[in-house]
Amino acid sequence: MDKDINFxxxxxxxxxxxxxxxxxxxxxxxENKIFEKSLEKEAPKGKYVFYDGPPFxxxxxxxxxxxxxxxxxxxGRYQTMSGFSVPRRWGWDCHGLPIENIVEKDLNISGKKAxxxxxxxxxxxxxxxxxxxxxxxxxxxVNRIGRWVDFDNSYKTMDNTFIESVWWALGELNKKELLYExxxxxxxxxxxxTPIANSEIAxxxxxxxxxDISVYVKSKLKPxxxxxxxxxxxxxxxxxxxxxxxxxxxGNTAIAxxxxxxxxxxxxxxVPELLIVASKRVxxxxxxxxxxIVHD
Numbered sequence: 001m002d003k004d005i006n007f008x009x010x011x012x013x014x015x016x017x018x019x020x021x022x023x024x025x026x027x028x029x030x031e032n033k034i035f036e037k038s039l040e041k042e043a044p045k046g047k048y049v050f051y052d053g054p055p056f057x058x059x060x061x062x063x064x065x066x067x068x069x070x071x072x073x074x075x076g077r078y079q080t081m082s083g084f085s086v087p088r089r090w091g092w093d094c095h096g097l098p099i100e101n102i103v104e105k106d107l108n109i110s111g112k113k114a115x116x117x118x119x120x121x122x123x124x125x126x127x128x129x130x131x132x133x134x135x136x137x138x139x140x141x142v143n144r145i146g147r148w149v150d151f152d153n154s155y156k157t158m159d160n161t162f163i164e165s166v167w168w169a170l171g172e173l174n175k176k177e178l179l180y181e182x183x184x185x186x187x188x189x190x191x192x193x194t195p196i197a198n199s200e201i202a203x204x205x206x207x208x209x210x211x212d213i214s215v216y217v218k219s220k221l222k223p224x225x226x227x228x229x230x231x232x233x234x235x236x237x238x239x240x241x242x243x244x245x246x247x248x249x250x251g252n253t254a255i256a257x258x259x260x261x262x263x264x265x266x267x268x269x270x271v272p273e274l275l276i277v278a279s280k281r282v283x284x285x286x287x288x289x290x291x292x293i294v295h296d
Contacts, residue, residue, distance in 0.1 A: 026146060035148040043085035050076055052149075054091030054157065057132050058098045061141045073147040088149045090142075094131045094158035097192060103127045112193060128158060214244045216285065218275070219255055236273040237265075240285065265295040 015023075029035060052072060055065055076086045103126050104110055107118065115123050139151050155162050173179050186195040218238040239255050257263070262279040269290040277285055279296065 022146070026143065029148075035150075038080050038148070039085060039087060041085075043083060045083040046085065048079040048084035048086045050079075050086055050088055052088065052091065054093040054155075055138070056096065056098050057092040057094060057135060057138070057156075058102055058130075060134055060137055066141070066145055069142055069145060069147045073145075073149075076148060090149045090151050090154040092132065092135070092154060092156045094128075094156050097189075097194070097196060099127050099131050100192070102130060106130070111191060131158065132156075212244045214242060215246050217241045217243065217246070217249060219252075238273060238275050240275055240277040262296075264293060267292045267294055 050072075055061070072088075076088050079086045103123060104115075107123075107126065109115065109118060142149060142151075157163070170179070187198070188194070189196050217240070219241055221237045221239065239257075241255060243249065263276050264279045264282050265274055265276050266282065266286070267274055268286070269292065274294060282291075
């Protein structure tokens with residue numbers, strides 16, 4: 001770079017000297033292809049594989065993206081200086097609910113039935129045309145913060161070559177018996193008929209943790225029920241149910257008990273009826289009551 005640049009001349013534009021210095025360095029990197037040359041230089045330690053989770057192309061970059069980009073850039077530069085070749089190919093995440101929500105809003109339709117009436121092919125075609133709306137803004141922001149990354153050869157998750165590579169990877173994992181079927185609790189959108197990610201739940205900032213009101217309800221067992229080791233009682237006996245959604249109680253048809261959960265039968269002093277509650281919950285449920293343990 002020219003050491004005799006008069007940085008003060010740029011101050012007349014209203015930009016700070018720091019901003020002018022940054023832009024001058026960025027322009028030098030661009031004109032002299034410094035990033036490209038860093039990839040071409042000798043790398044005695046070989047390649048350093050750097051996987052970068054692609055952002056959604058349907059929204060503008062924010063502080064979180066910038067923070068992540070700076071961290072990733074530091075890793076790439078450090079490994080390059082340590083003797084590795086570190087290709088950094090940019091990617092675009094084109095799938096998921098964000099683009100579908102945008103398309104529904106643009107076309108003034110809502111729901112699966114409306115999409116099918118429009119035609120899935122038309123819906124997908126419009127989605128593909130809109131998914132890269134903010135590419136230019138992303139490139140501008142990422143380049144401005146000084147991150148070195150290859151935008152020219154970026155991949156898109158909607159490209160058939162990328163989709164095929166995912167299927168290939170799953171096939172290889174299956175051959176090595178590394179895939180298994182399991183059970184996982186996921187948030188589910190009944191309107192979209194699909195599981196949704198935590199980030200998708202929070203996209204409109206409507207999801208938040210709250211302290212909810214809960215109720216304990218007595219459910220009476222039929223007379224002559226056995227409990228414990230076959231012990232029978234003629235007393236009224238109830239199971240204690242806890243819920244944060246009391247409006248669902250009228251629709252209840254059964255009470256589920258766990259075969260690996262211990263239960264206690266007790267009586268609150270002065271009350272003749274018997275209560276069944278999970279043993280580990282006795283202390284917290286009846287902390288202000290004087291109780292008599294009938295069977296534990």
